[in-house]
Amino acid sequence: MRxxxxxxxxxxxxxxxxxxQRFWFGLLALLVIVAPLFIDTFYLGELSLVYIxxxxxxxxxxLVGHTGLVSxxxxxxxxxxxxxHAWFIGKGWPLPLSILLxxxxxxxxxxxxxxxxxxxxGIYLAIATLAFAHIVEQIIAHWEPVTGGFRGQxxxxxxxxxxxxxxxxxxxxxxxxxxxxxxxxxxxxxxxPTGRSMVAIRDSEISAQSMGIDLARTKxxxxxxxxxxxxxxxxxxxxxxxxxxxDAFTMLTSIQLLLMVVVGxxxxxxxVFYGAIFIVVLPQFIAIMRDTLPTAIGQxxxxxxxxxxxxxVLFLIFEPLGIYGRWLKVKQFFDEFPLYRKATHKRQKSYxxxxxxx
Amino acid sequence: MSALLSAKNLSLSFGGVHAVRDISFDVEQGEVFSIIxxxxxxxxxxxxxxxxxxxxDSGDIxxxxxxxxxxxxxxxxxxxxxRTFQNTxxxxxxxxxxxxxxxxxxxxxxxxxxxxxxxxxxxxxELEFRRIVEDVIDxxxxxxxxxxxxxxxxxxxRKMVEVARALCIQPxxxxxxxxxxxxxxxxxxxxxxxxxxxxxxxGATIIMVEHDMNLVxxxxxxxxAIADGAFVALGTPSEIQNHPDVQRAYLGD
Ligand SMILES: Nc1ncnc2c1ncn2[C@@H]1O[C@H](COP(=O)(O)OP(=O)(O)OP(=O)(O)O)[C@@H](O)[C@H]1O
Ligand SMILES: [Mg+2]
Numbered sequence: 001m002r003x004x005x006x007x008x009x010x011x012x013x014x015x016x017x018x019x020x021q022r023f024w025f026g027l028l029a030l031l032v033i034v035a036p037l038f039i040d041t042f043y044l045g046e047l048s049l050v051y052i053x054x055x056x057x058x059x060x061x062x063l064v065g066h067t068g069l070v071s072x073x074x075x076x077x078x079x080x081x082x083x084x085h086a087w088f089i090g091k092g093w094p095l096p097l098s099i100l101l102x103x104x105x106x107x108x109x110x111x112x113x114x115x116x117x118x119x120x121x122g123i124y125l126a127i128a129t130l131a132f133a134h135i136v137e138q139i140i141a142h143w144e145p146v147t148g149g150f151r152g153q154x155x156x157x158x159x160x161x162x163x164x165x166x167x168x169x170x171x172x173x174x175x176x177x178x179x180x181x182x183x184x185x186x187x188x189x190x191x192x193p194t195g196r197s198m199v200a201i202r203d204s205e206i207s208a209q210s211m212g213i214d215l216a217r218t219k220x221x222x223x224x225x226x227x228x229x230x231x232x233x234x235x236x237x238x239x240x241x242x243x244x245x246x247d248a249f250t251m252l253t254s255i256q257l258l259l260m261v262v263v264g265x266x267x268x269x270x271x272v273f274y275g276a277i278f279i280v281v282l283p284q285f286i287a288i289m290r291d292t293l294p295t296a297i298g299q300x301x302x303x304x305x306x307x308x309x310x311x312x313v314l315f316l317i318f319e320p321l322g323i324y325g326r327w328l329k330v331k332q333f334f335d336e337f338p339l340y341r342k343a344t345h346k347r348q349k350s351y352x353x354x355x356x357x358x
Numbered sequence: 359m360s361a362l363l364s365a366k367n368l369s370l371s372f373g374g375v376h377a378v379r380d381i382s383f384d385v386e387q388g389e390v391f392s393i394i395x396x397x398x399x400x401x402x403x404x405x406x407x408x409x410x411x412x413x414x415d416s417g418d419i420x421x422x423x424x425x426x427x428x429x430x431x432x433x434x435x436x437x438x439x440x441r442t443f444q445n446t447x448x449x450x451x452x453x454x455x456x457x458x459x460x461x462x463x464x465x466x467x468x469x470x471x472x473x474x475x476x477x478x479x480x481x482x483x484e485l486e487f488r489r490i491v492e493d494v495i496d497x498x499x500x501x502x503x504x505x506x507x508x509x510x511x512x513x514x515x516r517k518m519v520e521v522a523r524a525l526c527i528q529p530x531x532x533x534x535x536x537x538x539x540x541x542x543x544x545x546x547x548x549x550x551x552x553x554x555x556x557x558x559x560x561g562a563t564i565i566m567v568e569h570d571m572n573l574v575x576x577x578x579x580x581x582x583a584i585a586d587g588a589f590v591a592l593g594t595p596s597e598i599q600n601h602p603d604v605q606r607a608y609l610g611d
Contacts, residue, residue, distance in 0.1 A: 009488040012455070013481065185474045192473035192480055193459075193466040200449050200460050207447035210409050211523070212435030212464035221470060267451065 015187055032176060036169045044172050045240075050276045051175040052236045057260045057272035058179075058186045059229030064258070065266035066190065067222040068202030072126045073113070073133030075253035077227040079140060080106045081234020082244055083147055086155045095160040099178070099235045106231020107224040109136075114223025118216050133254055141246045152245030155238045166239045175236055182229055186269060189225065198222050199267075230257075252305050259312050265322025274323040282307075360423070362387045362563050363408070363531060368417035370403055370587075377403040379587040380417075385531075390557055390564045392578040394571075394598070396608055400587040401567040402444055405533050408565075409434050409441050422530065436464040438530035442520040444539065444567075448508045454519050455504050458494065461526025462487040494525045497555060514545050521552070525560060532556065534566040538573055546570060550577045571599065583607065 016022045036044055056078055063069050081102040088098035117128045140147045147153065158166040158174070165174045189195040197218050200208040209215060241248055256279050264275025286304055297303075319326060361384035370378040377400045385391045393401050406412040408419055410431040418427050421437060429437070440461070449457050465487075468480045495501055498518050503511060508519065517537065524532055537553075538546040550573055556562055568574050574581060575595035583590040583598055585607035591598055598604055 009485050012488065013484050188476035188480075189470075189473055191484070192476065193463055193468060194470055194473050196452075196456060196460055197463055199452060199456070200463075203449035203451055204447045206411060207443065207449070208460075209411070209431040210435060210441055210447075211460050211527070212432055213460075214430075214432045225470070 013191060015184075015191075036172055041168060044169065046280055048172045048175040048236075049240060050273075050280050051179040052233050052240060053257075053260060053279060054272050054276040055179050055182045055236065056230045056233035056257055057264065057276050058182050058269065059226040059233070060257050061261045061264075061266070061269065061272050062186060062189070062198065062229070063222055063226035064261050065268065065271070066195070066202060067198040067219065067226075069219065069222065070122065070126045070258075071129040071226070072251070072254050072258065073129030073131075073136075074226075074230050074257045075249040075251065076133040076136035077106045077110060077230035078234040078237060078253065078257075079136055079246075079249035080109050080227075081231030082155075082238035082241070082249070083140065083234075084231070085235035086153065086238050086244055087146060089158065090156050095158050095165065099232055102235040103228045103232040106234065107228030109231075110227020111220050111224040113227070114220040115216075117223075118219050130251065130254070133249075133251065137246055137249060140249070147246075148244065150246065152243055155242055155244055158239050166242075171239060178232060178236060182232060183269065186229070190269075194218070194221060252308070255305065255308050255312070259308050261322075262312055263315050263322050265324030265326075266320070268322075268324045270327070271322050271324035274327075278323070282311075361385055361420075362422060363565070364420045365404070365408075366418045366420065368404070368407055368419070369415045370400075370407060370412055371415060376587045378407065378414075381584065381587070381589055382417075383582050383592065385563060385565055386579075388557065388561065388563055389579040390553060390566065390577050392574045392581045392595075393565065393567045393584065394569070394574060394581060394604075395584040395590070398586075399584050401584065402535055403587075404584075405441060405535055405565075405567065408533060409439065435527055435529075438527075439533065440524035440527040440529035440531070441533035442517070442524055442535055442537065444535040446513075446516045446520050448516055448520060448523070450509050451507065453505050453507055454500060454511075454522075455491065457508060457519055458491045458523050458526045459487055461523045462490065464527060490528070491526055494522050497525070497559065498522050498552060513540050514542070517541065521556075525556065525562075528560065529562055532562045532564045534564060534568075536567055536569065538568060538570045546573060549573060553577045575599065 011017060016025065032047075035047065039047070056074065059077070060071065060074050063071055084105045085098050085102035088101055089095065093101070113129065113132050117125055120128055141150055143149070155166075157164050158171075163170060165171055190199075197208065197213045198221075200211065200213055201215060201218055205215060208218075238244055260275035260279045261272065262275070263278050264273065265271030283304070286307060290299065290303070300306075315322060321328070363385040365381060365383050368378050368381045369376070381400075381404065383391075393404060395401050403412065407414050408426075410426065410429055410433075414427060418425055420426070421439065424437075426434065426437065449460065466483065468483055472480050495504060498521065500515075500518060500522055503515055503519070508516060511519070517540065521534070521537065534553075538549050541549070553564060553566070554577070557564055566574075566578065578595055580593065581595050581598040582592045583601070583604045590603050590607050591601045593601070
């Protein structure tokens, strides 16, 4: 068994709770920093993509996993971030400012969606966000002077202080840097009053209200923050794609993002990263499968979204706490070695409530 | 001295059910005021009216000289009214500590941006919050459950955590909805002790809904009896226990 002796409140507040954590995360940090020396360009690109999805995932996790609000329209925020960023750097604005503005613009859009949908929960909210995403898709397709319409547009290079950061190793480090910043910001939020009030709303709205939490305000903030992070991810995603067209931000993308947070494990920032790896690896896996399966099944047009949906449902039913939840159980088994009981996790249930009647 | 809280001619109905009919009462600063009545009498409804979860059909509620009848529900806590729920409404997936920290929500000074950056002021505020929370933990003997998740706690402890969370608001008025329901006799015994502690150490006025007449007579200064949403009697515990109308309300005619 492991016991952690706490001697000061700071230990409750700090991001790393004990030296063991410091060691493992330090090692991980070292690994991802030296990664470009060891892995080839393709895999480095995939790893950059993991970081980009993780940034969007951080945003979506705060909304779905921590506030308990479902969004089926986060591709829209990814798109807003991507197009805004492309526009800003096209106008010659500095890279960091452009990424920040892309995030802020997306956050503003998030607040706009958050506001009217406050009274909705569960399936109704999911549909409203879906509708919003559709509207954004249409705007992108038809606002040609800015977005390039259906033809799309080339994304200008990300040049910062004379360096081109838009591909390869420099792009990898850019993504790594941004994902670390976003993660820290999210963790900060979660150990502050606003983060706690989001979680309170997820667990009991009535009780949250009676503790002085303004539901409307907190939900709007949750939407805005969530959209903001996703917008920043969109800015980086634009460079990853190189060419922006509406078909990169469809409902499938939204489902993919939702899949990421559910599979990773709702309510945990670790889960975001497991989920991000999962959705980057999954399409590769599906591609390999297509080749090996008989043509009739392998070439089925709806195979990808179908599989996404299936995996989503399976996780919700059998492992609602996702990969991270599974990991926690394994860890707990070793931490409490002789004492672990199978029933320890009997009570766990999903955070995703389709309906809350009170 | 004027009353801390006064309910004036409160009425509330759900469709055909009159949950509260023309109820009026005053609660003085510093007293322990109990509301009793048979099941479905409308006791919880009165609490829900005070915490603004329900809208009254008519009547007024004045707290500390101000009408709160049209305040939004989330403003009530910051005015200094905290409550517990009959069947506990805790944040299930969070630890006892985090549940109690929510109680400090109304006292926060940080904003979104300082929190995203976790500025020094936010860290200081967190430490301050924890000091206050720790005092409450000491008062209610919750040390051993501090870092446990609510979902894993027995019912009796959850009830205590809910009281603790409400106390973290440092309220002027504390509403306790059946604090002893679901507790064993020993725990019920304890309830009267901590009620005494709370009203002494925190100077909080307490309104309590309770079925256990022993606890009521031991702890409360005055008792309001209601039945079918309507006023029956108001007086000291012994007056109420021997009141013919109260006995009739409980036993039926
Ligand atoms: N939200 C609601 N919708 C419809 N009817 C309600 C609602 N809340 C309360 N009632 C009704 O109002 C009446 C009073 O309910 P209330 O919960 O206030 O009783 P109570 O005195 O707290 O009873 P108990 O001792 O069982 O807790 C009951 O008849 C109940 O069915
Ligand atoms: Mg009741």
